[in-house]
Amino acid sequence: MARFLRPKRTVTSLLDPLVFRNGVRARNRAWLAPMTNQQSHEDGSLSDDELRWLEMRARGGFGVVETCAAHVALDGQGWPGALAVYDDRLLPGLRRLASVLAGHGTLGIVQIFHGGLRSPRSLTGRPPWSATAYQAPGMERARAATEEDLVRVIGQFRDAAARCHAAGFAGIELHGAHGFLFGQFLSATINTRTDRWGGSLEGRARLVRETMRAVRAAVPARFLVGVRLSPENHGNADGLDLDESLQVARMLCEDGADFIHLSLWDVSRNTVKRPAQHPLPLFRAAIPRNVAIVAAGGVWIRGEAEAALDMGADAVAVGRAAIANPDWAAKVAQAGWQPRRPPLTRAELRERGLNERFAAYMCNWTGFVAD
């Protein structure tokens, strides 16, 4: 008698190519996570140090290399020495970076960003603004955004994405994670507005959704457009709810996202809201199959990355492991390879493409820098 066999489960390797729904292909599923490194010039133009740091990771085999959070407007800058995308005069550096990354066979993706209440006046020279007049610990009280601010910032994201396309990058990622401008609007705690930009989830998600649509309309289909989200509260990401985040991911797919990047901090952990459930199968079930899911957080070895792929991710982004191991993506292909783990001395960080300022910034990450 014929028996119905369950289809054999295909286990995806980290080294398999990733083909996005628009046909663009990454050579593997290892991404360099977006990392602020403060290595660019004060005006946001690309420096040789920033180029070297990212080029080492492209040469080191990553299929996708993301830049740091790059501000789309002067009033949205988050850190000194951040790479920026707010003006056409930044194009020469952006072109140089895009061409170097592409030359190594890597897809270069710029994470575009506005800090909202986390863009300090000491850096921007302008009063910070957010969804509401809000006082975050240690920050200046932000003013509430006007309709004009919101129309303007959507245009600034759209123009920044078009600039990244003109520069030759493969795509952009809207930084909707970690409690920056989009996260502040999504937050039920911060965004208590009563107009169309607040209130219900529909209102709170309006800013990121309208931005996604404006960006999508400004670039060709071959240009990748994604979004990074924090599914639940963590650090500065506050006022989030897992079920709302699932809905936001679904809405952003309707608006044109090619990928959803989940910042999980520890990919092995289940959700806080439903401790028996892991976020990856939940997001996989919530969004269309042809939209890629990228997972980030605490991956050091290939087995950890492939466990995330087994749970529903299509790619895995690594941050700290890639600081310590610039060629992480090439090395994980070797059986039995063990990554270098922190602490690293400043001399070792320098060898890995971190200048003094970036090495100093890494001191904020407990146990990373030895001296």
Ligand SMILES: Cc1cc2nc3c(=O)[nH]c(=O)nc-3n(C[C@H](O)[C@H](O)[C@H](O)COP(=O)(O)O)c2cc1C
């Ligand atoms: C130095 C540093 C800078 C970071 N900057 C950003 C950033 O600009 N944008 C962002 O979305 N996440 C940023 N992150 C978070 C990482 O992208 C990543 O999600 C996090 O480090 C967890 O992954 P890991 O355990 O592989 O490091 C940063 C992390 C580090 C260590």
